[in-house]
Amino acid sequence: MIINHPLLGPRDAAEFVYLGDASLMNRPDAGSDDAAHAFYEYLYLRDNPAGEHKELWYHEQGDRSWLVVTRNTLTHEISNVELASGVARKAGGSS
Amino acid sequence: MSQSNRIDGGLVNRNQPYSFKFNNETMHGYGGDTLASALIANGIKLVGRSFKYHRPRGIMSAGSEEANAMVQLRTGAYTEPNTRATVAELFDGLEAKSQNHRGPLGFDVMAANDFLSPFLSAGFYYKTFMWPKALWEKFYEPVIRASAGLGTLSGQADPDQYDKGFLHCDLLIIGAGPSGLAAALAAGRAGARVILADEDFVMGGRLNSETHTVDKMEGSTWAETATAELYQLENVRMMTRTTIYGSYDHGIFGALERCTDHLYDGSGKPRQILWRIYSKQSLLCAGSTERSIAFGNNDRPGIMMAGAVRSYVNRYGVTPGKRVSVFTNNDDGWRTAIDLKAKGIDVTSVIDTRSIAAPYNVANAATIMGCRVVDTVGRKGIHTIMLSSGQTMKTDCLAVSGGWSPNVHLTCHQRGRPTWNEKQACFLPGGDLPVGMSVAGAANGEMTLQAALTAGHEGANNILSSLGINTASAKASKASAESAKITAFWHVTESRSRAWVDLQNDVTTKDIGQSFREGFKSVEHLKRYTTLGMATDQGKTANVLGLAIMAECSGKTIEQTGTTIFRPPYTPIPMGALAGRARGKDFRPFRLTPSHKFAEEQNAAFVETGMWLRGQWYPIAGETHWRESCDREVKATRESVGVCDVTTLGKIDIQGRDAAAFLDRVYANTFGTLAVGKVRYGLMLREDGIVMDDGTTARMGEHHFVMTTTTANAVSVFRHIEFCRQCLWPDMDVHLISATEQWAQYAVAGPNSRKTLQNLVDKAFDISNEAFPFMACGKVTVAGGIPARLFRISFSGELAYEIAVPTRYGDSMIRALMKAGKAYSIVPYGTEALGVMRIEKGHAAGNELCGTTTAANLGLGMMVSKKKDCIGNVLSQREGLNPDKPLQLVGFKPVDTTTSLSAGAHFVTKGDEATMANDEGWMTSVAYSPILNCSIGLGLIQDGKNRMGEIVTAANPLKRSSVDVEIVSAHFVDPDGDRLRV
C-alpha cells in the first residue's frame, strides 16, 4: 500500500506502523463520574466497518508523524490522510 | 548428435554455436535458442515423465505456460528443479536432466502407475489414505513423498546471490509484444518515465514467432527497430528477462528479473532480482496463451500447441516434425500450416472442428472440415492420428489450437473477476481492474495484430493524457491483415481413451466428470479435488478447458461457472529471490555497543537482545563454564567493583515548557516534583492499566529531562509517547528525540565504584556521597575535559553509577574505566551477572514486565498516583485487576538448597496436585546466587506478601520436576538499601 503523506507525498506503507481506530484519539476525561465506563468503551469497543475506516498510522521510518488515514477496508482505497496533531487540535485536544 | 531438425531462418545466431548436455549426452545449439528449441533441433521428443502416471511427455509450448517439459537444470549446489525448458535460455556448457523417472527416461519403472490409473483418479489421496491412521506417518507419507514432486533439490545451501530493489515510473508496460512496444514508443517519445518489462530475453513477443508485417517490415524486424529506439531513450527502462508476477495495492507490482540465469557463470553478480515497482499507471500487454483441445491420448510427445510450432519454426529455425498435422477450432491454427508450408515442411492435414468453408487454402494438405482427432498412437512420440471420420493419418507432430486465452492474470490479483466473451470464446478482463491499470492487445481480446498495435498506441496516449503529459504526434503502426474467427470446441466426445485437460497434474476429462458426480461442482472445489490448474504452470493452458467441461457437466454456461481466483505469482518465484540478501548473518541488521571491540578482546560471549549484541559474560583463563564467569563477575562486583555496558537502554531527550507535566501524564508516578539534578524511577502503564515499561528519568534542567527505557521497549515507548504528544495532547509544549545512539553508557557498580570514578572524573566535580547522593545526576567531565553525564542509580543493589560519554569516546571510556578501577580489581560484567544481581536485589525486569502484570502485582501499586490522571490510571483500578488475593512479586528459595529452580514453574499449595485449578502463580526469573550459594527465584504468587515463610511447591510439568520452595522477600540482598546510600 501507499500512504499519501500530507507533508511528504506518497510513501510505502512499510515505513509506517499501524495502531488502529482513530477514535483512540478521543481519550475520555479521567475526572468524570463515569470515567471507568468511558475508558472501557474507549479502549475496548470498536467499530469494524466493511468500508471507510479512519485509522491511525505512525510514520516511524519517516517524519514521526501520527496520521489519520481514511481507508476503505474492502478495497484499500485511501481517500484522505491528515496529520493527527492537526485533527486533535481541531477537536480541541484535551490539553 | 547433429541438429537433425534445424531448418533455415529464425532469430538464432548461427555464429554463436553452443554445446550442452541433456541426460549426459552432448548436443549442439545456437545463441538465441531455448533449451526446448535446442532439444527439438536435436530431434529430441521425449523430455520427461508426467507427474502422476509417469506418461512419456514432450515439449508442448514455447513459453512460460509449459506444463510438460520441466528439467533439472545445472548441477551440484546450483541445480534447479522444475525449470521449464521452454524459457531456459541456452548457453554454452548448459547441463540438464529429465525428471520424474526411475531408471532411464525411455524406460521408467514408475510408468506402472499408468496401468493403475483407474485407481489413481481424482480424489485418490483423499479416499485412499483415510485409515488406518497409524499407517500415515510410517507408510503412506514416506511413499507419497518419495513418489511425488518432479525434480530434486540439491540439499545444499544455494550458492547464488539474490537481490531486491525498488523502481518508480509513470507508466509500467507489462509485456513487450506488439501492443507493449507500440505503447512504449508512444509513451517513451512523449517523455514519460516508462518501464517496459518482458519475461522473454528478446522483446517483440509473438512478432518474433509470426510472419506478419508491420509498417511494411517483417514483424520481428519492426520489433527490433522499435526496441533499438527505446533503448536510446533515457526515460525508458527496458527490462528483458523480467516477469511482472504480481499486482498489488496502489500501483505496486512485483517483478522478477533473471540476471545471470542465461550465463554459465554469473561472476558473483546477483542471479535474480526481485523488484518492487511503484507505477502511477500500468498498461497490461501480456498477450494471450493458446489452449488445447481434449481428445484421446492428446499428451503424447509431438503433440504441441499450434502457435508453439510456429514459434519453433519461425523464431528458432527448428521444426518439431517432418510430417505435421494441424487440429484447430479457429482460423489462427491454419497459420501454422501456412507458415510450415512456406518453410517447405510437409503438412499432411488440417483438421478443423468447424463445419464451414476452409478459411485458407493449404497446398498438398488434406483439409478436413467438421472433423475431430479421436485418438493418437506412439508411446514415446506420436506417429498416427485417428479421426472421427474414421480416417487414419501418419504424422510425427500434431499442432493443436483450441483458441487463445487472454492473459488476464494481473487484472485479477486484487479480486477482479474476468468476464466470459462467447463470441471470442475467452475470458476478458473484467471491469474491476487494479488501481491505475488498463489493458491493451491480446490480453484485452484484441486478437489481431493491427488491433493490438492500435490498442497499445491509444492506450498509452490515454494514460499520458491522464498524467498531464503531451502525446507525441505519431500514429499507430500498420500491420498485415489476418482473421481470428473461432467456434468454441472443448473436447472430443467420441474419444474412448483418456483425454488430458491438465498435462502437468495428469487431470483428464474423466476426472472432471467424476469430480462433478461426487459433488465437487464449483470451480474452486474442482481445483482442489482434481488438482486441475495447480503447480508451476497454474493451469495456463488447462483452466478454461477444465471449467468449460465442468460447465458442460452441470448444464451451465461458462459465465455461470466462472473461474478460480488468480493469485500471484504469475510464474514461479525461487525462494532465494524472495529471501534476497536476508540470509545467514545478513538476515537482519545488528547493533553494536561502543565497547564491542573491547568485549571481543576479552573473549566475551555475546547474546542477541533485539538487534543488539551484548556481552553475556567475560571468561578469564581457566574458566570453562559460563557459570564460573558469571559467579566471579557477581562476586567481584559486590565485593569491589564491576562495569557493565548499558548503552543499549533507550534514551529519550525530552524538552519543553510542559515536559514535566507531560511526564506526569505518561508515567504513573509524579515527575513535576523532581528537582533539577535528580533522577527518579518511573513506571509507565498502558492505557489498560498493565505495566508497559520502566526506567529512570533524570531532570537535566527545568524544561529538560532524559528518559531511559528498557532495551527491548525503546522503540515502542518512543512510539507511545509520540502518540500521547501528537494525538492526545497536541498543545503541550514538549519535544522528543531519541538519544540512545548518542551516548556510550556504563554502569559502574560495587563498593569501590565511587573510588574508581573519582580517578576518572575531573577533580572539579565533587562526587562524594554528600555532594552527589543516591539518585543524583549531572554533567561532569572526565579525563581532562571529555563531556560526560553521571547518574547515581543502581540496578545491582550496590553503590553504583551510570556514566555516559559521547559514543565516539565509548571505546576509550571502557578502557579508561578498567584502568581507573585496576587498583580495585575491576571486572567487566555481562548480562548474565547483571541478571543475577537484579534478581538478588528483587528488581523487576522483562520477565516480570511481561504484558500481564499490574503495578500492584509488582509491589509498586503505591506509585500509581491518585492525585493525577495518567495513561492507565483509570483502568488500573478495575475490579478485575484488583482481586482479593492478587498475584504479588516475592522471592523463592528451594527448601533443599542443592536443587535448582526453573523459570516458568507454577506454584501450588504444598500437597495439592499440579493442576490448572490449583494454580497460584508462576516463577518469573531464576538465578544461581553466588552470594547466597543457592538457586533463587522471583515469582508472582497469590497473596504472596502475606505468605512469607510458607512452603509451596513449584511444579514444572514440562521438565517433570517439582520443587518445594519457601516464600521469602524478593530482596535477597541488602533489603533495606543501605549499600545504595553510602
Place this chain on the structure above:
Amino acid sequence: MSDFNFVSQPVLGGFSQESQGVSITEQISLGIVSVACPNNGDEALAASAKKAFCCSLPDVSGVEVSDGGTMRWLGLQPQQWFVLFEHGADQGDPLAIIKDQLGDTAYCTDQSDSWVSLEISGPLAISALERICPIDLHPAVFPVAAVARTTMEHLGVIITRTGDDQFLMMSAASSADSFLHAITTSVKNITA
C-alpha cells in the same frame, strides 16, 4: 594531563572506497544538532536562525544551506530540523555552536555521535541505491537539496541529495556495520 587517553573514533574508522564508479566515504567530522521549535515559537526561531546563521527554516523534506555553504538545515519532521556542519572532535561541544546562538528560541539536542554518515557519489550511485532505497531518487522528484527519512534494509536512514550524483546518508551509529554492508553490497551488485 590526564592518565587516560581518550580518542575520538569514527564509527567506521573513516571508511572510504571507490568501486564500480561509485565512491563511498564516511564523513568523520560532522556536527549534527537537532533543533525543535517551541510551540507558538515559530517566528522567534525563524528570527534567531536568520540572525545567527542567515538561514531561513526549510519545510519538512527541504534543505537550506546557510553561512556560506558551511551549514545545512534538514527539515525532518514538523517543527524539527537537523543542522549539519563541519566540526572536528577537537573543536569542543557541537551543541554549543547552535544552542548558544538560538538560546531560548529552540530546544537543541546533540546528535553528532548518534549517526554514521556516508557520502555516496558517482554516476552509478543511483543504480546502487535503487536496490535498498524505496524512495524515488529521480532528479525531478528528489532534486539537489531534498531530504527524506526512510528505511533501507530494515534500518532507518536519512538521505539528502548533495549533488547531481551525490548523496549524504545517515543511519544509526550502532548499526553502522550493517548499514555499510547494505551499501557496499548494493554497489557490488550493480549489473548495469
